[in-house]
Amino acid sequence: MPVPPDFVATLPATGHAGAVKGFVFNIMRFSLHDGPGIRTTVFLKGCPLRCWWCHNPEGQHMEPEVSWFAERCIRCGDCVRACPHGALLLDEGVLRDADRCQQCGACVDACPAGAHQLAGRWMTVPEVMDEVLKDRVFFEESGGGVTISGGEPLMQGQFVEELLAGCRERRIHIAVETSGFAAADVLRRIRANVDLFLYDVKVMDSERHRDAAGAGNERILRNLEMLARLGRTVIVRVPVVPGVNDDCENLDAMGAFLSPLGLPRIDLLPYHRIGGGKYERLGRPSRMDKVEPPSAEHMESIAARLRQCGFSVQIGG
Amino acid sequence: MNERISRLRQETLETKPWLSIERAQLLTEFYQQDKTISVPIRRARALAYLMEHKEIAIGRDELIVGERGPAPKGSPTFPELCCHTLDDFEILDTREKISYSVDDRARQIQRDEVIPYWGSRSMRDLIFAEMTPEWKNAYEAGIFTEFMEQRAPGHTVLGDVIYGKGLVDLKAEIDAALLKLDFFNDTEASARRDELRAMAIAADAVIRFAERHAEKAEELARAKASPNRRAELERIAAVCRHVPAHAPRNFWEALQAYWFVHLGVVTELNTWDSFCPGRFDQHLFPFYRKGMEEGELTRNQAKELLECLWVKFNNQPAPPKVGVTAAESGTYTDFANINSGGLRRDGSDGVNDVTYLILEVIDEMHLLQPSSNLQLSAKNPDAFLRRGLEIVREGWGQPSIFNADMVVEELLRQGKSVEDARCGGISGCVETGAFGREAYILTGYFNLPKVLEITLNNGVDPRTGRKIGIETGDPRSFSSYEELFAAFRRQLHWFVDIKVRGNNVIERMYADFMPAPFLSLFVEDCIAKGRDYNDGGPRYNSTYIMGVAPASCTDSLAAIKFHVYDRQAVSMGQVLEALAGNFEGNEKLRLLLWNRSPKFGNDDEYADGILREMFDAFFEEIEGRPNTKGGRYHVNYLSTTCHVYFGSMTGATPDGRRAWEPLADGVSPVQGADRNGPTAVIRSAARLDHARTGGTLLNQKFTPQLLADDAGLDRVAHLVRSYFRLGGHHIQFNVVTAATLRAAQAEPEKYRDLIVRVAGYSDYFCDLTRALQDEIIARTEHEAFASAAAVTAAV
Numbered sequence A: 001m002p003v004p005p006d007f008v009a010t011l012p013a014t015g016h017a018g019a020v021k022g023f024v025f026n027i028m029r030f031s032l033h034d035g036p037g038i039r040t041t042v043f044l045k046g047c048p049l050r051c052w053w054c055h056n057p058e059g060q061h062m063e064p065e066v067s068w069f070a071e072r073c074i075r076c077g078d079c080v081r082a083c084p085h086g087a088l089l090l091d092e093g094v095l096r097d098a099d100r101c102q103q104c105g106a107c108v109d110a111c112p113a114g115a116h117q118l119a120g121r122w123m124t125v126p127e128v129m130d131e132v133l134k135d136r137v138f139f140e141e142s143g144g145g146v147t148i149s150g151g152e153p154l155m156q157g158q159f160v161e162e163l164l165a166g167c168r169e170r171r172i173h174i175a176v177e178t179s180g181f182a183a184a185d186v187l188r189r190i191r192a193n194v195d196l197f198l199y200d201v202k203v204m205d206s207e208r209h210r211d212a213a214g215a216g217n218e219r220i221l222r223n224l225e226m227l228a229r230l231g232r233t234v235i236v237r238v239p240v241v242p243g244v245n246d247d248c249e250n251l252d253a254m255g256a257f258l259s260p261l262g263l264p265r266i267d268l269l270p271y272h273r274i275g276g277g278k279y280e281r282l283g284r285p286s287r288m289d290k291v292e293p294p295s296a297e298h299m300e301s302i303a304a305r306l307r308q309c310g311f312s313v314q315i316g317g
Numbered sequence B: 001m002n003e004r005i006s007r008l009r010q011e012t013l014e015t016k017p018w019l020s021i022e023r024a025q026l027l028t029e030f031y032q033q034d035k036t037i038s039v040p041i042r043r044a045r046a047l048a049y050l051m052e053h054k055e056i057a058i059g060r061d062e063l064i065v066g067e068r069g070p071a072p073k074g075s076p077t078f079p080e081l082c083c084h085t086l087d088d089f090e091i092l093d094t095r096e097k098i099s100y101s102v103d104d105r106a107r108q109i110q111r112d113e114v115i116p117y118w119g120s121r122s123m124r125d126l127i128f129a130e131m132t133p134e135w136k137n138a139y140e141a142g143i144f145t146e147f148m149e150q151r152a153p154g155h156t157v158l159g160d161v162i163y164g165k166g167l168v169d170l171k172a173e174i175d176a177a178l179l180k181l182d183f184f185n186d187t188e189a190s191a192r193r194d195e196l197r198a199m200a201i202a203a204d205a206v207i208r209f210a211e212r213h214a215e216k217a218e219e220l221a222r223a224k225a226s227p228n229r230r231a232e233l234e235r236i237a238a239v240c241r242h243v244p245a246h247a248p249r250n251f252w253e254a255l256q257a258y259w260f261v262h263l264g265v266v267t268e269l270n271t272w273d274s275f276c277p278g279r280f281d282q283h284l285f286p287f288y289r290k291g292m293e294e295g296e297l298t299r300n301q302a303k304e305l306l307e308c309l310w311v312k313f314n315n316q317p318a319p320p321k322v323g324v325t326a327a328e329s330g331t332y333t334d335f336a337n338i339n340s341g342g343l344r345r346d347g348s349d350g351v352n353d354v355t356y357l358i359l360e361v362i363d364e365m366h367l368l369q370p371s372s373n374l375q376l377s378a379k380n381p382d383a384f385l386r387r388g389l390e391i392v393r394e395g396w397g398q399p400s401i402f403n404a405d406m407v408v409e410e411l412l413r414q415g416k417s418v419e420d421a422r423c424g425g426i427s428g429c430v431e432t433g434a435f436g437r438e439a440y441i442l443t444g445y446f447n448l449p450k451v452l453e454i455t456l457n458n459g460v461d462p463r464t465g466r467k468i469g470i471e472t473g474d475p476r477s478f479s480s481y482e483e484l485f486a487a488f489r490r491q492l493h494w495f496v497d498i499k500v501r502g503n504n505v506i507e508r509m510y511a512d513f514m515p516a517p518f519l520s521l522f523v524e525d526c527i528a529k530g531r532d533y534n535d536g537g538p539r540y541n542s543t544y545i546m547g548v549a550p551a552s553c554t555d556s557l558a559a560i561k562f563h564v565y566d567r568q569a570v571s572m573g574q575v576l577e578a579l580a581g582n583f584e585g586n587e588k589l590r591l592l593l594w595n596r597s598p599k600f601g602n603d604d605e606y607a608d609g610i611l612r613e614m615f616d617a618f619f620e621e622i623e624g625r626p627n628t629k630g631g632r633y634h635v636n637y638l639s640t641t642c643h644v645y646f647g648s649m650t651g652a653t654p655d656g657r658r659a660w661e662p663l664a665d666g667v668s669p670v671q672g673a674d675r676n677g678p679t680a681v682i683r684s685a686a687r688l689d690h691a692r693t694g695g696t697l698l699n700q701k702f703t704p705q706l707l708a709d710d711a712g713l714d715r716v717a718h719l720v721r722s723y724f725r726l727g728g729h730h731i732q733f734n735v736v737t738a739a740t741l742r743a744a745q746a747e748p749e750k751y752r753d754l755i756v757r758v759a760g761y762s763d764y765f766c767d768l769t770r771a772l773q774d775e776i777i778a779r780t781e782h783e784a785f786a787s788a789a790a791v792t793a794a795v
Helices: A078-082 A106-110 A125-133 A136-142 A153-169 A184-193 A206-213 A218-229 A248-261 A276-282 A296-308 B003-014 B022-033 B039-053 B086-094 B104-118 B123-130 B133-141 B167-179 B189-223 B227-242 B251-268 B280-293 B299-314 B353-365 B382-392 B404-413 B418-422 B448-456 B481-513 B550-566 B572-580 B587-595 B605-622 B642-648 B678-686 B710-725 B738-746 B770-778 B785-790
Strands: A021-031 A039-044 A065-068 A088-090 A094-096 A116-119 A121-124 A145-150 A173-178 A196-200 A234-240 A265-270 A312-315 B337-341 B371-376 B400-403 B425-427 B431-433 B438-447 B540-548 B632-636 B699-702 B730-735 B755-757 B762-764
Touching: A021 A125, A021 A153, A021 B678, A039 A125, A039 A153, A065 A094, A065 A276, A078 A088, A078 A106, A106 A116, A121 A125, A125 A153, A136 B710, A145 A153, A153 A173, A153 A184, A184 A218, A196 A218, A218 A234, A218 A248, A248 A296, A265 A296, A296 A312, B003 B299, B003 B353, B022 B039, B022 B104, B039 B189, B039 B251, B086 B104, B123 B481, B133 B481, B167 B189, B189 B227, B189 B251, B227 B251, B251 B280, B251 B299, B280 B299, B280 B337, B280 B353, B299 B353, B337 B353, B337 B382, B337 B425, B353 B382, B371 B382, B371 B404, B371 B425, B382 B400, B382 B710, B400 B404, B400 B710, B404 B418, B404 B425, B404 B431, B431 B438, B438 B448, B438 B481, B438 B642, B448 B481, B448 B550, B481 B540, B481 B550, B481 B605, B540 B642, B550 B572, B550 B587, B550 B605, B572 B587, B605 B632, B605 B678, B642 B770, B678 B710, B710 B730, B738 B770
Parallel strands: A039 A145, A145 A173, A173 A196, A196 A234, A234 A265, A265 A312, B337 B371, B371 B400, B438 B540, B540 B632, B699 B730
Antiparallel strands: A021 A039, A021 A121, A065 A116, A088 A094, B400 B730, B425 B431, B755 B762
């Protein structure tokens, strides 16, 4: 697995000259677990971290990627014939030569069965706003809104900034879900237009963090301190991954770090394998089948431990 | 639920429906003896004969009394409407689903007495004899159905007349109306006189029926040892001596008065669709409050009485059909649908204490009948909606939820007064009406995708090879989508003309041969006008044709427009060839049409725009045509189970559906075509102009997880409120997992109690046909994040 260098990548905010564009891999409506109410979550593609348990692997890379759904394939071979790079081979399924594939999406257009799906599309702010505004009445009735997630959305700082301004103007509640692995000035610029940060904290020891996520955590913790100092509303989200961060030492360190920040709420997100099939569809290796999800009792005991430190802890987002 | 109710509930659940020959035999006896010339008077005398001679049943624990048949679950037949053959009886007795046991005595009486008299003179026979070859072709091809070939015009719901007046008071009004008749200037004065006299006879018939119950109760009281039961029976007798002759004075009498009126209406004729008390919570509230204030009624007593009534509803399976339809599994449901909440006459919030009491009764009784719904206005409290959703969460399909404010808007658009509109609601499945003041007759379902199929085949039905439509041109020669749509419109016009012509003939036949003088007593203006319910007596008279599968038709048009005309990647010839062969050897094209075309239900303007265009075409064809009773035609969109039958008559469609599979239900998206979640479905469905319909039906299925906690319940409440803010008419939820349903298919005996929402009503899952079961399983399940992660819809 390629490990990105330990610096904060802020990508150019546009795919093309001119209007600011964002690189989006999904816009999910009726999203119920990323902030209050009924929400639309905009998933931005590209992430500087490489957590092996990531359940949105199609959100990691900053280029378009094709997934192939074996169960939909009827083996008609149209994709093989359509591929301009000779990257596909019809076997029992469709085999993709990763070196030849340019992720151009010709196979996606050719497939009658919808077995090839392309993740990653450059969209303007008005294009995304059009999608988001569709469910405005649901936001208003439910106290919901828009969540910007990823990947790591803050890699696309300028786009996010403009998207937030668009939502703010229309009085739409905004949550930003971030790993915190971002340039401090991006956070500073956007913070006033964000109603709620959903902020991932994974591992407290930086070396262990680097092993698990591909980068150290100093910047993440510094940014969190800054948001707390500036009085922003933050819910800390901890993905609980057995063997990675569910040990007492890590949990106690987490409690000790968060307590003085005055961030009372922690959501524990138990590691799950729902995203496991996605690696296969992308043609990437996955470690998910090697690790069992944490038991309900284990989750409860972790929650209890953090509650003792005075946090309001809930299991699930 | 107390012990009495628990016993009564158990009995009604355990008693198997059976066919009672009593009514058919008595009616035949009467018609052989009585040769009264006046049709309405003869009909009223027939009712009097039935009410005088039918068996009186009072069960051992009952507080509310009266059965439609001689005993619980005994369903009468109506040979004057349609006369069962002995083969029909055999099928009813032996068919796997929705069977009615038929004993030898019933068969013998049917053979020796009923068939010889009614065999060729039932309404069904008279109707078919009058229909044109064009009508029969379209009917047999599955273009439309005809409600009145099996049953009388129904679909009325009671207003508040019976809570303020007894039959004696109504008879006084009849006398006054008789005195006002103008034999100098009114050419119809004599007809009005006969109709009014008939109403008076019908009123006496049901007063007598109540008295016979009083006599029976007194007789049982004398024979009974237990002092408690004796006191109850004496009370029952006193109640039956007072109502429905006089206006009810308390809660108990109000319920019993309603029930006698109900039995009178459904014994007079088979008004299969949904006779019911309408806004029961509002009608009962004054009695409830008075009883509580005077210390004569407790909440528990009121609940017990309501629950006794619920058992009564459930004791009356719908009368079985005849002919080819006897073999199909119908339903035991008689479509009584209790409305709760909504608005009051003055426009204020209609939710009261009885509303919550009724919801509790629905929750506890968990019975198929009566069906129930919430009339949800923006003015109603959220607590009301949440209480309803707590019942929805249990997953047996009740109650469904209606937009009371939209119901008012629909009625106002049709010209009702604002007070009459506010007192309205829905009946049957989703049908809007002005309760107690309107006859709104549903005449049949109309198969929209089939009309497209005929268009694509230039007037020929490919299933039979018969030419049943008009020649609108070979679609291969159409150079634009607009040309195709224009051809569809001409074909639509042809078939709507055939349907309306047939309707108007049938409407007169019911007006002339099959009046309903007892029902006419309770629908306002019938007495004042001296006209029958079936002949324009009510204040409002509407006729409906129900559009079926707008989503299937839309998706089919969208697929052709997109692939043939916009992208020009597929030719019309290729599409037609694939359809003709039911996509055999053409799976690639089928998948392309199914997966890669715009679909209704995804908040996609391309498809939704086509739906609106089709909606407008259907509306313009039907809306405002005059019926024969001084009223107008309107459209609504519901399919009950007809989308399965219509599907079985419709070949492969351009949306990628294979031949004979079910079509889309109500205004729901095609099963499995909605892939952007419930908010997208709601936005698409809301693009329809519901105000220009008399009801639409939107089905949504949720797995139990979504509703498991309070937050989930809130989310669903927000979906409902949002849909209604956007102008939707109705939404209902099936809360079950597909896994549960499959398990029920595999081992039906373990899931007999599994009730699911079918269309506008709920039914036992195991009683449904395999095709309908499969269709319900196929309806898209909406789950929040978990399933979305598994099936990522990339943008």
